[in-house]
Each structure stands twice: as C-alpha cells, then as structure tokens.
Amino acid sequence: MTFFKFIVLIFWVVLLSACATSIQSSSGPVSLNPAAKWVLLPITNHTDTPQAGLAAEAILEHQLRWRGVSNLEQYPSALTRDSLFEPTERKVAQEAEKWAREQGAKFALVGSVQEWRYKVGIDGEPAVGIALKVLDLSTGQVVWSASGAKSGWSRQALSAVAQTVLADLLVTMPLATSETQK
Numbered sequence: 001m002t003f004f005k006f007i008v009l010i011f012w013v014v015l016l017s018a019c020a021t022s023i024q025s026s027s028g029p030v031s032l033n034p035a036a037k038w039v040l041l042p043i044t045n046h047t048d049t050p051q052a053g054l055a056a057e058a059i060l061e062h063q064l065r066w067r068g069v070s071n072l073e074q075y076p077s078a079l080t081r082d083s084l085f086e087p088t089e090r091k092v093a094q095e096a097e098k099w100a101r102e103q104g105a106k107f108a109l110v111g112s113v114q115e116w117r118y119k120v121g122i123d124g125e126p127a128v129g130i131a132l133k134v135l136d137l138s139t140g141q142v143v144w145s146a147s148g149a150k151s152g153w154s155r156q157a158l159s160a161v162a163q164t165v166l167a168d169l170l171v172t173m174p175l176a177t178s179e180t181q182k
Contacts, residue, residue, distance in 0.1 A: 023148040023168050030143050031176040032134060034068040036106035041075050041096040043130075044112040052116035055159070056130060059166050060109065067170055075099060101137050108135045115149065116158070123154035126161040132169055146172050 040061055045053035057074070064072055075096045093110065100108045115129035129149035136143045146169040152161040 023165075023172065024146065026145055028143060031174050032107060032143065034175045035071060037104060038064065038069050038072045038107045038109065039075060039100040039103065039105040040064065040072060041100060041108050041110045042092055043110070044093065045116075046112055046114050047116045049116045052113045055116070056111070056113050056162065056166065059159070059163055060111075060132075060170075063163075063166055063170050064109065067173070067175060069175070073103065073105070097135070097137070105137055107143075108137055109133075110135065116162070118158060119151065125151050125154050126156055126158035127151040128158070128162045128165045130162075130165060130169070134173065144173050146170075 040057060043053040043056045043060070045051070061072065061074060076099065097108060097110075109132060111130060111132035113128075113130050115127050117127055118124045119127050127150070129147075131145070131147035133142050133145040135141070148165045148169045150161050150165045150168075152158075152164075
C-alpha cells in the first residue's frame with residue numbers, strides 16, 4: 001500500500017467515525033397502537049445543561065406525531081422540575097405516571113438525557129446521549145426501550161444532532177400499521 005493510499009484510508013476512517021451514531025433498542029413481541037391514548041412524561045435531565053430534558057421532550061412530541069401517534073398528551077407543566085438544583089426526578093416521574101393513569105392513557109413515553117452539549121475543544125462538536133422507554137400503563141411493564149448517542153460536526157447544531165438521534169431511536173419503536181390494527 002502506498003503512503004498516499006494509507007493517508008486516504010486513515011482520512012475516511014476518521015471521517016466516518018467522527019459522526020457515528022450508536023443505537024440499541026429492544027421490545028417484546030408487541031405492536032404498539034399509535035391510535036391509543038399516549039402521554040409524553042418528563043424526560044429526566046442527567047446533564048449539566050439546563051433544560052435538556054425539556055428540549056428533548058419538544059423534539060419527541062413532534063416526532064411521535066410525525067410517526068402517527070395522534071392521541072398524544074403531555075404531562076402538566078406543574079410537574080416540570082428540570083433544574084440543576086432540585087434532584088427530585090424520581091418523585092416527579094412517579095407523580096407524572098400517576099397522572100397518566102388517571103387520564104386513561106394506554107402508553108407512556110419516558111426517558112433520560114445523559115449528554116446534551118457541545119464538546120470542549122477547538123471544534124466544539126455537538127453530542128447527545130439519551131435513553132427512552134415506553135410503558136404499558138395498564139400493566140406497568142416496559143414494552144419498548146432504546147438508547148442512543150451521537151456526536152456531530154463542529155458547525156452542526158446541537159438540536160440537529162438531537163433530532164437525528166431521537167428519530168433513529170423512534171424508528172425502532174414497533175408501531176402498528178393500519179393493517180395490523182384491524
């Protein structure tokens with residue numbers, strides 16, 4: 001191999017690995033009905049970035065509707081506690097889940113943000129890491145879960161990377177089609 005070919009190979013390896021997405025998902029033998037009543041519950045923020053959970057929720061709400069989940073409700077804003085100084089996420093999650101059951105919802109989407117920032121350094125690449133799960137509120141069972149992470153390019157918006165990660169996660173969600181709902 002010539003030196004030039006070696007340099008080109010290294011360039012492509014670095015180029016392709018720089019924006020890698022890591023996605024893992026799992027679900028049982030279930031098909032989730034997008035026409036059922038769904039709720040989007042608080043996305044817990046485990047980052048140093050204020051309101052990262054709220055930003056993820058806004059993107060998730062749009063993407064769920066785009067995927068066909070039309071009967072979607074968001075938890076009341078009184079249950080929002082996305083703050084660096086108030087570590088009450090578990091209590092909020094329990095209150096939100098209780099509220100969702102009272103609303104008669106079938107499915108609840110919950111999750112947590114592990115990374116939501118621009119990396120420190122010359123390039124300042126955006127990086128997002130998030131985990132999601134769908135609960136069947138009638139049984140309390142997790143019927144789908146996924147986690148993903150991605151870093152982008154230095155001139156890419158953090159929200160663009162987040163949208164890509166969340167879309168890649170949600171595409172693995174086993175939503176029923178109109179034929180399987182009949």
